[in-house]
Amino acid sequence: MKALQFSVSVPQFAALKVLGSIRRRLYYEGPLATIRLVDIPEPALPSSDWVKMRTFICGFCGSDVNLILLRDSPTATPFTSFPCTLGHEFCGEIIEVGSGVSGISTGDVVIIAPTLSCSTRGIEPECRSCQMGRPSNCENFAEGVLSPGMFAGICHDIGGGFAPYVVAHKEQVFKLPDGVTPKEGAMIEPFACALQAVLDNKPEQDDQVLIIGGGVIGNLLVQSMRALDTNCFITVSEPSQFHAELTSRLGADHLITDGDVLHRTEDITGARAYKPMLGKDILMGGFSKIFDAVGNAETINTSMRALRTGGVLSVVGIGKDVKLDLTPLWLKLQTIKGVYCYGYIDVNNERKHIFDIAIDFVKRKKVDLESMVTHMFSIEDYRKMIEVNLNKPKHKAVKTVVSFT
Numbered sequence: 001m002k003a004l005q006f007s008v009s010v011p012q013f014a015a016l017k018v019l020g021s022i023r024r025r026l027y028y029e030g031p032l033a034t035i036r037l038v039d040i041p042e043p044a045l046p047s048s049d050w051v052k053m054r055t056f057i058c059g060f061c062g063s064d065v066n067l068i069l070l071r072d073s074p075t076a077t078p079f080t081s082f083p084c085t086l087g088h089e090f091c092g093e094i095i096e097v098g099s100g101v102s103g104i105s106t107g108d109v110v111i112i113a114p115t116l117s118c119s120t121r122g123i124e125p126e127c128r129s130c131q132m133g134r135p136s137n138c139e140n141f142a143e144g145v146l147s148p149g150m151f152a153g154i155c156h157d158i159g160g161g162f163a164p165y166v167v168a169h170k171e172q173v174f175k176l177p178d179g180v181t182p183k184e185g186a187m188i189e190p191f192a193c194a195l196q197a198v199l200d201n202k203p204e205q206d207d208q209v210l211i212i213g214g215g216v217i218g219n220l221l222v223q224s225m226r227a228l229d230t231n232c233f234i235t236v237s238e239p240s241q242f243h244a245e246l247t248s249r250l251g252a253d254h255l256i257t258d259g260d261v262l263h264r265t266e267d268i269t270g271a272r273a274y275k276p277m278l279g280k281d282i283l284m285g286g287f288s289k290i291f292d293a294v295g296n297a298e299t300i301n302t303s304m305r306a307l308r309t310g311g312v313l314s315v316v317g318i319g320k321d322v323k324l325d326l327t328p329l330w331l332k333l334q335t336i337k338g339v340y341c342y343g344y345i346d347v348n349n350e351r352k353h354i355f356d357i358a359i360d361f362v363k364r365k366k367v368d369l370e371s372m373v374t375h376m377f378s379i380e381d382y383r384k385m386i387e388v389n390l391n392k393p394k395h396k397a398v399k400t401v402v403s404f405t
Helices: 010-019 062-068 074-079 182-200 216-227 241-249 261-269 297-306 327-331 354-363 379-389
Strands: 002-006 035-039 050-059 089-097 109-112 165-169 173-175 208-212 233-237 254-256 272-274 282-284 287-292 307-315 335-338 344-347 350-353 373-377 399-403
Touching: 002 379, 035 379, 050 109, 050 182, 062 379, 089 165, 089 182, 109 182, 173 354, 182 216, 182 354, 182 373, 182 399, 208 216, 208 261, 208 297, 216 233, 216 241, 233 241, 233 261, 241 254, 254 261, 261 272, 261 282, 261 297, 282 297, 282 307, 282 327, 287 297, 297 307, 297 327, 344 354, 350 354, 373 379, 379 399
Parallel strands: 208 233, 208 287, 233 254, 287 307, 307 335, 373 399
Antiparallel strands: 002 035, 050 089, 050 165, 050 399, 089 109, 109 173, 272 282, 344 350
């Protein structure tokens, strides 16, 4: 079967860091490319606790772009293994069920929570993170019966959704109810990421919230807050007019499109600006909660200056090394939260996975996921898909996907 695989070596990494800065297409085209369409065997069930599915749709994530262009920090490399079939936002149909699996039948339309935690790796007892209900932060991503990998899509042994057939552990599988489309299904994984981030730093009714970045995750952060019936005031900072207006239609109250976050924070929140001898203004007052869906040095430093005393900054975007001025952190008693994926929460004395909550919101039409899928490609057109993602405003693209149907 044809699959979209990623791989990189140290010499290849070094060469691309030089040559790729001159011609970016070298990252995904030519002899140095990190990603290729290859022929691989159709996967078999690793054990009786696994199922096999036929892929309908797989979403192309911003993290996939960063991986292909080698923008990620090398710190995460112990928890990946190459070559690996990419894709972790996918929906499909069950075609084979292991003897140890119950409640799942052939023909079921399902989505996959791609995390490869203790349960999928055959590790007992589970690590502290898994016992806490946060398997996406498992301490054993490089242990157990599988090759290193935080999730399906960056593990050599367990392929991702950019292939016509995929295997999944029984604990990763979530059935879609009638009325939820495959497009919506493919969007539930990124929606779950945003929903978990909001639940971990949930705004109250009187909070003034800033979301930096109005792309897929920024949009889903807005939708998550509104789905939770939170009537806080939401501002989105997004330079693309197209993407900013979409967040406005889906629940944002105010937009910042000129990049001047600090001055606009003064106008919106009534904060006061003070000018240092050198550098940007620091604000007293500001937003009570900020969700940074970009996560680079510029946006994090700006967020800290625009965050009020006692405010909480959730760093949702996955960036590389950043240099921070920590003055706002201690001066304004701020909290900075790391954000990554999803897990379980207690709802009415019942433990629920974020996927279950997300699926329910989709079923009840509390969010609009289908309209976010703006571009569909065949697996053979992956280079065109990458190029669309590298200039989304030009193409008016939100979420791009590969369709196998």
